[in-house]
Amino acid sequence: MNLPLLSVENLSVSLDAGAASVPLVRNVSFSIDRGETLCLVGESGCGKSLTALAIIGLLNREVMQVSSGRILFEGRDLISLGAGEMRRLRGDRIAIVFQEPMTSLNPVQRIGRQIAEVIVEHRGVSEADALKQVLRLLDLVRIPDAARRAQEFPHQLSGGMRQRVMIAMALALQPALLIADEPTTALDVTIQAQVLTLIDDLRREFDTSVLLITHDLGVVAEMADRVVVLYAGSVAEQADVDDLFDRPVHPYTRGLLGAIRQLNSGSRDRLAEIPGNVPNPVSLDAGCAFRKRCASAMPICHSERPPLQGDGLHRSACWLAKVGEEVMA
Amino acid sequence: MTGYVLGRLFAAVPVLLAVAVFVFLLLSLVPGDPAALIAGDFASPQQVEAVRQALGLDQPLLQRFLSWMGRMLRGDFGLSLFSRIPVSQLIAQRIEPTLILSLMTIVIAVLFAVPLGLVAAYRPKGVVARVTMAGAVLGFSVPVFVVAFALVYTLALGLRWFPVQGYKPLSQGAWAALHSLVLPAISLSFLYIALIARVTRAAVLEVLREDYVRTAHAKGLANRKIVSRHVLSNAAVPIITVIGIGFAALLGGVVVTETVFSIPGLGRLTADSILRRDYPVVQALILLFAGVYVVVNLAVDILYAVFDPRIRY
Numbered sequence: 284m285n286l287p288l289l290s291v292e293n294l295s296v297s298l299d300a301g302a303a304s305v306p307l308v309r310n311v312s313f314s315i316d317r318g319e320t321l322c323l324v325g326e327s328g329c330g331k332s333l334t335a336l337a338i339i340g341l342l343n344r345e346v347m348q349v350s351s352g353r354i355l356f357e358g359r360d361l362i363s364l365g366a367g368e369m370r371r372l373r374g375d376r377i378a379i380v381f382q383e384p385m386t387s388l389n390p391v392q393r394i395g396r397q398i399a400e401v402i403v404e405h406r407g408v409s410e411a412d413a414l415k416q417v418l419r420l421l422d423l424v425r426i427p428d429a430a431r432r433a434q435e436f437p438h439q440l441s442g443g444m445r446q447r448v449m450i451a452m453a454l455a456l457q458p459a460l461l462i463a464d465e466p467t468t469a470l471d472v473t474i475q476a477q478v479l480t481l482i483d484d485l486r487r488e489f490d491t492s493v494l495l496i497t498h499d500l501g502v503v504a505e506m507a508d509r510v511v512v513l514y515a516g517s518v519a520e521q522a523d524v525d526d527l528f529d530r531p532v533h534p535y536t537r538g539l540l541g542a543i544r545q546l547n548s549g550s551r552d553r554l555a556e557i558p559g560n561v562p563n564p565v566s567l568d569a570g571c572a573f574r575k576r577c578a579s580a581m582p583i584c585h586s587e588r589p590p591l592q593g594d595g596l597h598r599s600a601c602w603l604a605k606v607g608e609e610v611m612a
Numbered sequence: 613m614t615g616y617v618l619g620r621l622f623a624a625v626p627v628l629l630a631v632a633v634f635v636f637l638l639l640s641l642v643p644g645d646p647a648a649l650i651a652g653d654f655a656s657p658q659q660v661e662a663v664r665q666a667l668g669l670d671q672p673l674l675q676r677f678l679s680w681m682g683r684m685l686r687g688d689f690g691l692s693l694f695s696r697i698p699v700s701q702l703i704a705q706r707i708e709p710t711l712i713l714s715l716m717t718i719v720i721a722v723l724f725a726v727p728l729g730l731v732a733a734y735r736p737k738g739v740v741a742r743v744t745m746a747g748a749v750l751g752f753s754v755p756v757f758v759v760a761f762a763l764v765y766t767l768a769l770g771l772r773w774f775p776v777q778g779y780k781p782l783s784q785g786a787w788a789a790l791h792s793l794v795l796p797a798i799s800l801s802f803l804y805i806a807l808i809a810r811v812t813r814a815a816v817l818e819v820l821r822e823d824y825v826r827t828a829h830a831k832g833l834a835n836r837k838i839v840s841r842h843v844l845s846n847a848a849v850p851i852i853t854v855i856g857i858g859f860a861a862l863l864g865g866v867v868v869t870e871t872v873f874s875i876p877g878l879g880r881l882t883a884d885s886i887l888r889r890d891y892p893v894v895q896a897l898i899l900l901f902a903g904v905y906v907v908v909n910l911a912v913d914i915l916y917a918v919f920d921p922r923i924r925y
């Protein structure tokens with residue numbers, strides 16, 4: 284059977300703000316096949332990290348919850364899975380590299396032990412055996428002088444090195460799904476390319492599926508098989524990477540692509556070229572969330588939210604697409 | 613690490629020196645004639661003069677200070693004006709119960725406070741958190757003698773599990789000594805449980821928000837392992853600090869408890885000596901307490917470095 288490894292169906296995440304509940308991720312659906320890379324893109328605050336945390340079950344339960352949807356991983360719904368079973372998956376079958384390499388390692392523990400811990404936990408080997416595997420992992424993520432580095436503490440490593448340690452930790456047990464949340468934003472440009480190449484090499488070697496979160500459409504062009512563009516917590520557009528770059532439908536996607544083209548012609552300002560800001564999730568109304576920044580907004584955009592539509596491979600949530608369809612019909 | 617410890621040791625020298633100067637001046641600069649003061653109200657002028665010469669009070673201040681420091685360093689603290697026993701001997705007799713009582717109190721406090729603080733941090737809205745935090749307010753506000761009398765009334769007079777008062781020295785056996793100090797230690801421990809539990813809760817709450825705790829969850833670890841391997845070691849510094857300060861404060865400040873339970877310890881020696889104007893004893897005690905603070909601080913600093921490699925390197 285050709286089931287996707289991960290399939291997220293109508294996922295919504297909401298913030299419990301006192302009595303009210305604010306939806307931060309709304310009805311997001313996508314799926315990832317084995318060995319495939321799916322990129323989740325969008326401006327800051329659009330819900331990328333929350334989507335990732337919901338998948339691996341690490342949402343801050345005190346304020347956040349999955350309010351609807353299913354997350355099918357190898358055929359099992361992670362949302363209804365018990366805490367113990369979810370724990371057995373985490374670190375083993377599903378691993379994550381966080382957005383914050385500088386603070387994601389325990390400052391008072393040697394990095395070798397921190398990586399070994401995940402192996403000991405899931406494979407039940409001795410710490411000494413796990414530490415031997417750690418040396419191989421450090422080689423794998425191209426940390427030179429592994430034996431010495433394993434004895435060091437996080438503060439003795441640069442940001443790039445710490446992110447490699449996080450990647451080594453995530454790959455230690457060859458997970459089926461690797462979630463990488465902006466694994467390179469905290470790093471400088473030369474290191475960024477190296478870390479991405481590393482993730483891609485490892486994906487190929489272990490047939491890992493990668494959910495890669497990024498702001499950067501340049502990265503998307505390099506890495507992605509499929510792309511999901513999020514805007515204010517909802518999917519604006521999703522498609523295969525080539526299709527998305529060749530035939531973007533949503534004005535937001537076009538804006539992003541315009542930004543990257545300017546970037547290629549020299550200006551380095553990423554997504555700032557789309558005028559205006561992402562709306563506050565609390566203030567979203569019945570209309571399209573993007574309309575205030577959209578040059579092609581129509582009357583219907585103010586009153587009704589466009590549904591996500593299109594064929595199975597390329598879908599977008601914009602009234603323009605609907606109008607186009609009706610014109611062609 | 614050795615360099616770090618030596619550095620902390622050297623940093624302690626000026627502190628001790630400042631205390632020494634203060635203690636010395638305390639006696640030299642009290643208004644009136646120190647020789648007359650020491651000789652007492654009924655001394656004849658000859659006697660006062662004899663005291664003056666015996667203490668070297670007729671010499672210049674700096675010289676007096678230096679010779680006084682010399683004697684202090686050799687452990688010669690002079691004679692008690694009241695009992696005529698050497699001060700060092702007096703203190704040696706009294707230090708045992710106070711030391712054991714302080715240790716017992718702090719051990720009891722840590723055993724209760726750290727788990728309570730942990731649970732309170734993990735379940736901020738749970739029963740344990742509410743009871744602990746309300747109890748902490750009580751622990752701070754109820755005077756120690758009230759707790760002491762309540763315990764004596766129930767456990768000593770009522771159930772007869774423990775003696776009402778008094779101390780059995782170690783020479784009569786460790787068990788007897790500990791047994792005689794159980795009630796005083798429990799009454800003292802309430803305040804320290806309150807203090808340490810609050811600090812533990814605050815420190816753990818802060819660590820729980822850290823990204824590396826999320827990383828530990830991402831590895832699939834169970835809560836218990838996350839607490840023991842990642843949370844406690846990172847929350848240790850403030851907890852150790854408050855334990856250290858608490859211990860130092862106990863050594864010098866158990867006057868009320870020692871009085872209630874009539875334990876012949878340092879607290880009562882301090883109170884008695886001040887009331888009797890037994891200056892050599894008071895001087896020696898102040899120096900001792902300052903020394904205790906310095907040593908405890910040093911121990912705390914070393915523990916910081918044990919727990920946090922960023923300090924060590």
Ligand SMILES: Nc1ncnc2c1ncn2[C@@H]1O[C@H](COP(=O)(O)OP(=O)(O)OP(=O)(O)O)[C@@H](O)[C@H]1O
Pocket residue numbers: 298307325326327328329330331332333334343346382498564
């Ligand atoms: N713990 C929280 N409490 C309240 N609001 C939160 C919390 N975490 C996230 N949010 C809000 O949820 C929205 C989505 O956050 P998320 O972290 O998923 O954004 P993101 O797309 O990952 O952004 P970035 O690119 O900056 O990482 C934002 O508006 C953010 O302010």
Ligand SMILES: [Mg+2]
Pocket residue numbers: 331332333382464
């Ligand atoms: Mg994010």
